[in-house]
Amino acid sequence: MKPDLSVSLGSLRVKNPVMSASGTFGYGLEFSPFFDISRLGAIVVKGLSLEPSKGNPPGRIVETASGMLNAIGLQNIGVERFVADVVPRLEDAGATYVANIYGRTPEEYEEVARRVSSIRSLAAIEVNASCPNVKEGGMAFGATPEGVSRLTARVRQSTDKPVWVKLSPNVSDIGTIASAAAGAGADAVSLINTLVGMAVDHRTRRPKLSNVTGGLSGPAIKPVALRMVWEVCRRVSIPVIGIGGIQTAADALEFLLVGASAVQVGTANFRNPMACIEILEGIEAFLREERLTGISEYRGTLSR
Ligand SMILES: Cc1cc2nc3c(=O)[nH]c(=O)nc-3n(C[C@H](O)[C@H](O)[C@H](O)COP(=O)(O)O)c2cc1C
Structure with missing residues (x-):
């Protein structure tokens, strides 16, 4: 029998995690x-x-041991072009898609949320409360429970779409931050964004990134991400989406095991454009091997 890969993220059901x-x-x-x-x-x-x-400006990317640093600084085409040019093509492709949004002020977040909310085919909004590479917004709102709570409430009241709040790992107590998002009406939390790091050139005596600091991602951050996801799953009752260093089906299954409802694959896509599909197929093969009927029979079953 084919295992049931579908998962519920609050009111949203997706075909696989x-x-x-x-x-x-x-x-x-x-x-x-x-x-x-x-x-x-x-x-x-x-x-x-x-x-x-x-x-x-460049340099915006540096390779590190088992990962990379980026300081892209949220280069993007803007919400209007996204709605006009990209959405129809995503709809033609039959894709389920989520808008990750960012603003310099809470008002800007609200405005972007309002604009994307009118897209019927949009599945959810993910609020980036955690970008370390911009001077205003992003991590500034994600660093305190009060900031996260205010931002979440603001986006929540401006849309009927499910709201996911993406959390920063650059905090001392991720559980309290996640609780603040849940308390302010988030439908799910996603974590982690990148860890702040830096790289310098010992010969030129200069930073390798124009922004000096950047966000560390890739396999190097997986143990930190897994610990944070585990901690947050024990603190909040809303779904948790695990992110950080996932490269293989086994990595993804580890996040599901500690309680994540779904996972996101990031840096691995740069090394292998087929990473997401290989992970999906690997999860299905594992469930078959273990003779499990679906994800729900496996999720959160870590024993100690
Ligand atoms: C080049 C690059 C650009 C990113 N841009 C965004 C972004 O626009 N919004 C966001 O919420 N996270 C962004 N992230 C963070 C990723 O979505 C993810 O949370 C992080 O990289 C950890 O996962 P990974 O180790 O699988 O890459 C970016 C990461 C990288 C490497």
Whole structure:
């Protein structure tokens, strides 16, 4: 029997728990030459802001041991072009997609949320309360429970779509921050965004990133992400979406085991454009091997 891969994220049911993480999968269409993008649980698009943005000047990316640092600075086409040019193509492709949104002020977040809310085919809004690479907004709102609570409430009252709040790992108590998002009406939390790091060149004596600091992602951050997801799953009753260093089906299953309802795959897409599909197929093969009827029989079953 084919195992049931579908999962519920509050009111939203998706066909499987494998999603692409924002900023690592373009607007989804870029991956159409590699596989049928409608097979994914969801595509989370690159962070959208009210106006188009060029992001930070180069260098914006540095490879590190088992990962990478990025300081893209939320380069994007802006919400208007997304609605006009990208949405019809995502609809044609039959993709389930989520708008990751960003603003410099809570008012801007609200405005972007309002604009994307009118898109009928949009599955959910993911609020980036955690970008470390911009001077205003992003992590500034995600660093305290009060900031997260205010931002979540603001987006919540401006849309009927499910609201996911994406959390920063650059905090001392992730559980309290997640509780604040849940208390303010988030339908789910997604974590983690990148960890703040830096790289310097010992010969030129200069930083390698124009922004000096950047966000660390990839396999190097997986143990931190797994611990935070485990902690948050024990603190909140809303669904948790696990992100951080997932490269294989086994990695994804570890996040489901500690209680995540779904996962997002980020940096792995740069190394292997088929990563999401291989992970999806690997999860299905594992459930068959274990003779499990579906994800729900496995999720959150960590024993100690
Ligand atoms: C180049 C790059 C761009 C990113 N852009 C965004 C973004 O626009 N919005 C967002 O919420 N997260 C963004 N992220 C964070 C990822 O979605 C993800 O949370 C993080 O990279 C950890 O997952 P990973 O280790 O699988 O990459 C970006 C990450 C990378 C590497």
